[in-house]
Amino acid sequence: MAKLGDVAKYIRSKSAGPFWVTIDIFCDDAASFDRIVRSPALAPRAIASLFGVSENMVRQFPLPGINVLKMSFPRLAVQGAPHDADSHAGQYFVPLLSVDIE
Amino acid sequence: MTRAATKHDLRQLMLARDKLGVPLLVGSCGTSGTDAGVDWMADIAREIAREEGLSARLGLVYSEIEPATLLPYLEAGKIAPLDPALPLTAGRIFECDHIVGLLGYEPLADAIKSGADIVFSGRTTDTAVLSAVPLMQGLPAGASWHAAKTAECGGLCTVETRRGGVIVTVDPQGFEIEPLDADNRCTPYTVSAHLLYENSDPFRLKEPGVVLDASDAHYEALDSRRVRVTNSRAEAVPYTIKLEGAGGTGYRTMVFSAIADPKILARFDKWRANLEAHLRYGIANVLRVADGDYGIEFRAYGKDALNPVPADHVPHEVGLMTIVWARTQERATEIAKYCNPVLLHFPLNPDDPLPSFAFPFSPAEIELGRHYEFKLNHVVRVDRPDALARTHFETIGEEALHG
Numbered sequence: 001m002a003k004l005g006d007v008a009k010y011i012r013s014k015s016a017g018p019f020w021v022t023i024d025i026f027c028d029d030a031a032s033f034d035r036i037v038r039s040p041a042l043a044p045r046a047i048a049s050l051f052g053v054s055e056n057m058v059r060q061f062p063l064p065g066i067n068v069l070k071m072s073f074p075r076l077a078v079q080g081a082p083h084d085a086d087s088h089a090g091q092y093f094v095p096l097l098s099v100d101i102e
Numbered sequence: 103m104t105r106a107a108t109k110h111d112l113r114q115l116m117l118a119r120d121k122l123g124v125p126l127l128v129g130s131c132g133t134s135g136t137d138a139g140v141d142w143m144a145d146i147a148r149e150i151a152r153e154e155g156l157s158a159r160l161g162l163v164y165s166e167i168e169p170a171t172l173l174p175y176l177e178a179g180k181i182a183p184l185d186p187a188l189p190l191t192a193g194r195i196f197e198c199d200h201i202v203g204l205l206g207y208e209p210l211a212d213a214i215k216s217g218a219d220i221v222f223s224g225r226t227t228d229t230a231v232l233s234a235v236p237l238m239q240g241l242p243a244g245a246s247w248h249a250a251k252t253a254e255c256g257g258l259c260t261v262e263t264r265r266g267g268v269i270v271t272v273d274p275q276g277f278e279i280e281p282l283d284a285d286n287r288c289t290p291y292t293v294s295a296h297l298l299y300e301n302s303d304p305f306r307l308k309e310p311g312v313v314l315d316a317s318d319a320h321y322e323a324l325d326s327r328r329v330r331v332t333n334s335r336a337e338a339v340p341y342t343i344k345l346e347g348a349g350g351t352g353y354r355t356m357v358f359s360a361i362a363d364p365k366i367l368a369r370f371d372k373w374r375a376n377l378e379a380h381l382r383y384g385i386a387n388v389l390r391v392a393d394g395d396y397g398i399e400f401r402a403y404g405k406d407a408l409n410p411v412p413a414d415h416v417p418h419e420v421g422l423m424t425i426v427w428a429r430t431q432e433r434a435t436e437i438a439k440y441c442n443p444v445l446l447h448f449p450l451n452p453d454d455p456l457p458s459f460a461f462p463f464s465p466a467e468i469e470l471g472r473h474y475e476f477k478l479n480h481v482v483r484v485d486r487p488d489a490l491a492r493t494h495f496e497t498i499g500e501e502a503l504h505g
Contacts, residue, residue, distance in 0.1 A: 019184075019185075061303065065294065070304050080474060086408060
C-alpha cells in the first residue's frame with residue numbers, strides 16, 4: 001500500500017466551466033499508471049463517495065500514451081455559489097493525495 | 103484585468119499588426135464578453151490609435167443577448183440543458199443581469215472578410231478566436247480546431263509554461279507548433295497533455311457546429327522544440343451556441359477574525375456550534391431578521407474551510423471567516439456588525455472568563471458587494487452562426503479624423 005500522493009508525479013484540479021471540475025493524475029511511468037488505473041480506490045464508485053457526488057456523473061479517461069488518469073464530475077457547489085470556497089477548484093484534488101493505492 | 107495592463111498589451115499587438123498588415127482578433131473582451139467589455143476594448147484601441155498615429159478598421163462583434171431575444175427559442179424548444187441540468191423557465195432567463203452567447207469562428211471571420219483589421223468580439227470560445235484565420239482560408243477543420251485548442255493558453259503547452267506564447271502553422275495535413283522563445287520547447291508530451299486542461303473530456307471538444315475528435319491524433323517531434331500533429335478529426339454537428347448568464351442574489355459582508363488560544367482550538371467544533379446558535383438566536387430575536395432573509399457561514403481557515411479533518415484534529419491557528427448574506431448591503435453589514443462583539447469575545451463555556459480574539463482590521467466588517475450566481479447551463483440551436491451576433495464597423499485613428 002502507498003498513498004496516491006506518493007505514487008503519482010503530480011495531481012491537479014481545475015474548473016471545466018462553472019459546473020464541472022476536472023482532475024488530472026500524472027504518473028512518471030507506465031507501471032505507476034497501470035497501478036492507479038487498476039486501483040479500486042480510484043474507481044468511479046470510490047471517487048463518487050470521496051467527493052459526495054453521484055457515481056453515474058463521474059467520468060474517467062485513462063490516457064496511457066501520456067500516463068495520465070483524468071476524471072471529471074459536477075462540482076458540489078457551482079462556481080461562485082454562496083458556499084463555494086474554491087472558485088477555480090484549484091484545491092479539489094487534495095483529498096486524493098491520501099487515498100491508499102495497492 | 104486592469105485598463106493599464108490591457109492597454110500595455112494591446113499597444114504592442116496593434117503596433118505589430120500595423121507593421122505586418124495582418125488581422126488582429128481579441129475574443130471575450132473584458133473577460134466575460136458583455137457588450138460593455140467590447141466597448142471598453144474599442145475605447146482603449148481608439149486611444150492607442152491616437153497616441154501612435156495608427157489607423158485601422160475595427161470590427162466589433164457583440165454577443166450579449168437580451169432575455170426577450172431568447173423567448174422564441176425557448177418556446178420552440180430550441181434551448182437544451184447541459185449536464186448537470188438546470189431547469190429553465192422564462193422567469194429564470196429574466197433573472198439574469200447579463201446573458202452572453204459563446205460565438206463560434208464564423209462572425210469573426212465574416213468581420214475580417216468585410217475589411218476589419220482588428221476584431222474585438224464579445225464572449226467567444228477561446229478556440230474560435232484562433233481557428234478563425236485557418237478556417238476562413240479553407241484549411242481542414244480537424245487541424246484548425248486542434249491547433250487552436252493547443253494554443254489557447256499560450257505557453258501552457260510548452261515545457262517552461264511561463265516563457266511566452268507559441269506559434270502554430272496549419273496546413274492541409276495537420277499543424278506544427280513551436281514556442282516563441284528560442285530557448286523554450288514543445289514536446290509531443292506537452293502538446294498532447296494540453297488537451298486535458300480545463301476540459302472535462304480530453305478527446306472530444308465541443309465547439310459551435312463541430313466536435314473536435316483528437317482520440318487518434320498523432321504527435322511527432324520535428325526537433326527538440328517543434329511538434330507536428332496529424333490525424334485530428336472534426337465532425338459537423340447541429341449548430342448550437344452555449345449560453346452564459348448570471349444574476350444577482352443579494353449582497354455580502356465579511357468579518358475575518360483569528361484564534362490561536364489552544365483551549366478554544368482543542369474544542370473548536372463545539373465553540374463554533376455554540377457561536378452559531380448564539381448569533382442565530384440574536385439575529386432572529388434582537389435584529390428581527392427572518393431565517394429566509396439572511397445567510398451566515400463560519401469558515402475556519404486552518405481547520406476545515408476546504409476539506410474535512412478527523413474529529414481529534416487540533417489546528418495551530420484558525421482564521422475564521424464569517425460571511426453574511428442578505429438582500430441589501432445595509433442589512434448584511436448590520437448583521438455583521440451585530441456579530442462583531444460576539445466574534446471578538448465568545449467564550450467556550452458560559453462561565454469562562456471573557457476571551458478576546460484577534461481582529462486584523464478595524465472596522466472589522468468588509469463589504470463584498472453584490473453576489474451573483476450562474477443561472478444558465480444551456481445551449482441554443484440557431485439557424486445561422488451569426489444569428490445571435492451583432493457586428494459594427496468603424497475606422498479609428500488618422501483616417502477617421504481626416505477621411
